[in-house]
Amino acid sequence: MKPAHPHTQAAQQRLRQELPFEDSQDFDDVRRGFIATLPDAHTLTDAGDVAWTMREHGFLQGSAPDTVNPSLWRMAQLNAVHGLFKVCEGIYQVRGFSLANVTFVEGDTGLIVVDPLTYVEHARAALQLYQAHRGKRPVRAIIYTHSHRDHYGGAAGILSLEQVRAQGVRVMAPQGFMQEAFSETILAGVPMRRRSLFQFGTTLPAGPKGHVDSGLGKAVGRGRDGLIPPTETVTRTGERTVIDGVEIVFQLTPGAEAPAEMNLYFPQRRALNLAENVCHTLHNLCPLRGAKTRDALAWSRYLDEALHDYGAQVDVVLAQHHWPVWGQERIQTFVAGQRDMYRYLHDQTLRLMSRGLTASEIGERLMLPNRLSRQWFARGYYGAVVHNVAAIYAHYMGPYDGNPAHLNPLPPEAAGARYVEYMGGAQAMLARARQDFEAGQFRWVVEVMKHLIFAQPTLTAARELSADAMEQLGYQAESATWRNAYLQAAKELRQPHRGGTHQTLPISADMVMLLPLGSFLEFLGIRVQGEQVQHLSARINWTLVEEDGGTQSQRIHLSHGALNHLPGLHPADQTDVALTTTRAQMALMAQGPAQMLQALDAGELQVQGPSDVLRALVKSLDQFDPMFNVVEP
Ligand SMILES: [Zn+2]
16 A cells, blocks of 8 residues: 555545635534443454444544545544444434444334334344433334335344244335345345445555445444334335334335435434435435446435425434434525535436537546535545436436447457557557656556556456556545546456356345245256256246245246246146245355256256256356455456
């Protein structure tokens, strides 16, 4: 890890002068209502590993070093504050114990838990902190605001599934919650996890030249998954419920920050929980890990609706990341500003698209207007204007920019070899790129070195120079996710990790126990190596027998190497094979083809008809390397 280049030092200095560092309201708000915390919020797993800690981020004191964007440094300090906080009468939050916040709403006799964090250990620690200072109250309800894992994964740390069932605890979620929660983690789970390493910088050492923050919170942490499926679904805006004397009005916001999400209005408390639809940052319209692009127009409209319907009747706006905002005037400024930044980016991107500009051209030109961009909550600590412009472009137009020169480009290795040849060879490229590095042209250096690395991946000089430029880009980035991505790239270029282990990346057994059979078949379908089974045509009936004796069936049609499925059963006379499994067998099968074949061979699966086709299908299932290469071929 190298020091800040003079061009990086100069860029940081410019920001120190341009941004309103004298406005320190957020530092008051982030501590307002503080009750207590644990030292460093240090939390262990049952096995004694660190599930969560702020210990390594103790360096975030004083003013920013030149290796960290000063605006990001400010956010990293705010996100280092942790503990139990009183939001208003009857509403408390534990913040800084996980990436997200958990909100505790006190009812007449018990407790409503909103968003039980990422892991069981995080949720348990937060609940214990709450109970130590507010007493033990029975949990009456768990509410998930949306389908992202940092908001539901720790539910079993609040109550076990058995307790939820035995005590009749209400578990509420917005419409589409389970489907969206599965779709993100299962279908694109492998590449998303790999890219998450870049987004969150999970393996970067903490420090002024390494990990400082994640923008929405400090880090991801680790622990055990413990989703408890919802018992109730909220299906429309304006729906009301009363839980333990607490009245809640729901506003559904699908397609904004998450495909299934909702805001919660507490009229008796004059409080509005805007889930993750507002934060003290410009959020992203597509995370660096990858996702279906989010709808900036819908997002801004939901915030407009929230402001109109509830905004004038509340004294506090809280959210499931960052700290609350109190007082009418500041609430209006905050929510309207958040609304306007998404609307502005949306409308201006569409306007410039209509003038024929492509995403990279718009990203280079478009900035939020000064009156917005000087508000701290509109800075891009998690999202970034450039990346959001690209997401808006893709949302409407897809990945192709319309120029047929980009219709069928050579892939990186083939293109890299030609670029190197055209540019006069590796040494000529390195010599020019070193001059550009000294001139601070870091974006261009990583572009040129990309071609050289994909042509000659073992050329250390190219890897080193690219890593040095990536690092300076990381030091300058205001967005924590950009910083993490650049620094992760630098790390992998300097110490090439060796992938190729071809371990299967199983979905967790807990997840399989909840998965609809149709979703499990989609999980299998994306693993089929199509060419190997393209000659097979088969109709398979698959019946899943649940623990309580209930069943679900899917009629599978294997055709042209594609695994189609529909609910129901093929008629017996048109069926090639019929398979009956239990949940436990399904969990075992999720581990990989070897386990499935073993179960078949041992006669553990109930198969009617010739099993050859089943065997061929299982043999064709692919295995994935969870650490595939990204910055090199
Ligand atoms: Zn979140």
